[in-house]
Amino acid sequence: MARFGPAGIPTITKPRDVVKGIEDVRSLGLDLMELEFVYGVWIKNDESGLKKAIDIKNKAKELDVFLTAHAPYYINLASEDKKKVQASIQRLVESARAAHWVGAKYVVFHPGYYGKLSRDEAYRIVRDNLARAVEIVRDRGYNVYLSPETTGKISQVGDLEEILRLCEEIDGLWPTVDFAHIHARERGKYSGENAKEIFIKDLELIEKIVGSDVAKRLHIHFSGIEYGDKGERKHLILRHSDISFEALAEALVELGLTEVTVVSESPILEQDALVMKRIFEEVLHRKGLG
Numbered sequence: 001m002a003r004f005g006p007a008g009i010p011t012i013t014k015p016r017d018v019v020k021g022i023e024d025v026r027s028l029g030l031d032l033m034e035l036e037f038v039y040g041v042w043i044k045n046d047e048s049g050l051k052k053a054i055d056i057k058n059k060a061k062e063l064d065v066f067l068t069a070h071a072p073y074y075i076n077l078a079s080e081d082k083k084k085v086q087a088s089i090q091r092l093v094e095s096a097r098a099a100h101w102v103g104a105k106y107v108v109f110h111p112g113y114y115g116k117l118s119r120d121e122a123y124r125i126v127r128d129n130l131a132r133a134v135e136i137v138r139d140r141g142y143n144v145y146l147s148p149e150t151t152g153k154i155s156q157v158g159d160l161e162e163i164l165r166l167c168e169e170i171d172g173l174w175p176t177v178d179f180a181h182i183h184a185r186e187r188g189k190y191s192g193e194n195a196k197e198i199f200i201k202d203l204e205l206i207e208k209i210v211g212s213d214v215a216k217r218l219h220i221h222f223s224g225i226e227y228g229d230k231g232e233r234k235h236l237i238l239r240h241s242d243i244s245f246e247a248l249a250e251a252l253v254e255l256g257l258t259e260v261t262v263v264s265e266s267p268i269l270e271q272d273a274l275v276m277k278r279i280f281e282e283v284l285h286r287k288g289l290g
């Protein structure tokens with residue numbers, strides 16, 4: 001069954017504690033949470049970090065809340081500065097270590113920036129550096145997938161084709177498809193009446209390239225989004241935007257991709273996660289599947 005949850009601790013959680021956040025996710029009727037390491041990996045590589053990680057892992061297991069993680073924003077695998085690439089790989093490995101400790105399956109990250117490079121050059125550099133990161137993660141025995149995400153700005157490496165190609169060319173990756181980001185970087189791709197057909201087309205492409213086992217359990221980010229010429233401006237509440245989760249839910253259900261994990265990145269995190277869960281269940285019901 002598909003899982004839904006917030007990007008980070010629910011907005012209602014007090015005190016702002018991750019274990020309490022997992023409890024709130026469960027009592028809201030959700031079953032997934034993405035741990036946000038976006039401003040740094042706060043599960044430190046020491047004894048206190050390990051203790052915290054074990055508390056998180058046990059709580060998530062007890063309440064059957066699926067965990068994923070989001071690596072720091074400060075990652076640029078396409079940088080021409082070797083030190084920055086090294087630091088980026090280090091941040092990925094650190095995120096993977098923390099994710100492994102808490103039992104989170106995917107480590108979501110934004111691959112980097114084109115800068116002055118051509119799209120092809122940037123892609124190749126990202127791919128080669130990412131392959132090194134995957135190798136380190138594997139050597140250390142971290143049981144996670146690095147998960148490159150489709151990005152929202154046209155300056156960022158990570159349109160759908162690039163993300164899928166990375167996953168095709170490097171073993172040990174799992175795609176994160178942020179449809180709001182695709183929508184923003186392609187300036188309203190999924191707005192309009194044939195949104196469902198466009199979602200179906202993209203989902204079929206995903207299936208074709210990464211296989212149906214991965215597509216069935218695709219990791220999805222979703223929210224409303226505001227965008228301009230350069231792509232993403234900011235994430236929005238679902239009902240304030242021109243992208244329809246219902247159209248995506250119909251596309252997923254029609255293709256039988258019903259074990260996906262969906263993270264809400266809306267400003268009202270858990271509330272929109274619940275909205276999406278309800279929509280998904282309604283669509284299943286309508287199609288006689290739930």
Ligand SMILES: [Zn+2]
Nearest residue numbers: 108109110149
């Ligand atoms: Zn992201």
